[in-house]
Amino acid sequence: MTTPNQTRTPKTPALSLTGLCGGFDDPVQQSQQVFRRALTALSEPGTLQTLPAADAPTGIHPAAYQLCLALLDAETPLWIAPALKSEALVSALRFHCGCRIVDDPGRAEFALISPDIDGELTRFAQGSHEYPDRSTTLIVQVGSLEATADWTLSGPGIDGTRKVGITGLDPRWPGMLADNHRRFPCGVDILFTAGSVLMGLPRTTRVEI
């Protein structure tokens, strides 16, 4: 004899709170502080913004995790690169942000990726000429943002030019970023993270090597 509740299997795995990665201690103040650094990062591309040290799920940079906590909620579909998509991360984001995790990067408002993504940046939402704001914001985890400065950035937010050095990007990236810049006003905006450090690269920034 079977009882009714034994026959039914839940569609989504139950959320387990054991081992769940913590969120902000003070969500109001910490969200504001993280946002202001993200705002400065995107309005002054190439500058390094340091976020406070914090716990993050395994494989996720504290800066990337804090950006998610500060900016994501039930209104923002998130796409996570398969390499980064762990049970710990998905549980933490579902619990703290309540965001939907989507399978199609073209529908994501935010995407959490590592530089070795398959395909081009055009996989993500580009926005339209009428609504360029409807594009994905990429959070890209790189090796380091404080390497030898071999890229020259120019554009809005930069007084003349600014030198930056990013490690962990494969040789496709300069070309992909140049294409992204050319698509203006469409295109994606990028927040690079390395540990607790953050650097912004909006679509308006021109990258030269």
Next chain:
Amino acid sequence: MTTAFPDQTTDTPADATGYNFAYLDEQTKRMIRRCLLKAVAVPGYQVPFGGREMPLPYGWGTGGMQVTATVIGSDDVLKVIDQGADDTTNAVSIRRFFARTAGVATTESTPQASVIQTRHRIPETPLSRGQILVYQVPIPEPLRFIEPRETETRKMHALQEYGVMHVKLYEDIARFGHIATTYAYPVKVNGHYVMDPSPIPKFDNPKMHGCPALQLFGAGREKRIYAIPPFTRVESLDFEDHPFEVQGWDQTCEFCGSDHSFLDEVVIDDYGGRIFICSDTDYCNQRLDADARKEAV
């Protein structure tokens, strides 16, 4: 039990307003924050946002206040100006609002402020890196009086179809012999979007170009946010044979004697008597203080 009442009130926050930090709820702030990040990434483009009802009427700076409430933190120092003045009703009310709901420090000094909310002026004292200037915007769409349909103006921006704006300026020249637009003078941001700089006098337009501070614009009734990142190209529209010019005055400020700031004309009696004074009260006071110090030495 009369003793229960004081106990219940002790756990209210120190500012005792009962509102979330800086009035807006966190979900609204996140939504506006995401819009601000997109606004900064596409300079001059008007990002639609879910504007909330604020505890004051449209036209009193609800858009600017929502932007300020979203960016401001407890360590910020806020300055609010209304047509350059720190001591007018709108400025005093908004400054007090954030002092109460966010507990932030406020100032009248431009160099000391980290966030400056402004209605229709850019301070005379040059802004510096790290400062944020928040504009209150009544009508964010520069093409609105030419083309009332949102669907059309959106297409015009997408196609950079701005000829009609030059026609409007040309009509001024045909009628008056010069460009007669003196405020809300249209600008082109980073060589792409034509943008309404809010009703600042065209005297202030050159200050937007290459400004080291971040400029954010909030329109509450129209529910639009736009931005100019620091060090961005901002050109006022003009013609080769009618280049953009700012207004000037034959008079100097009655108080500080300034011959280079934006002057307001003030009628002082019933017999046509009038004086000219700096519209930027902080700038005027700074100059008076400097003079007083010089005399004391």
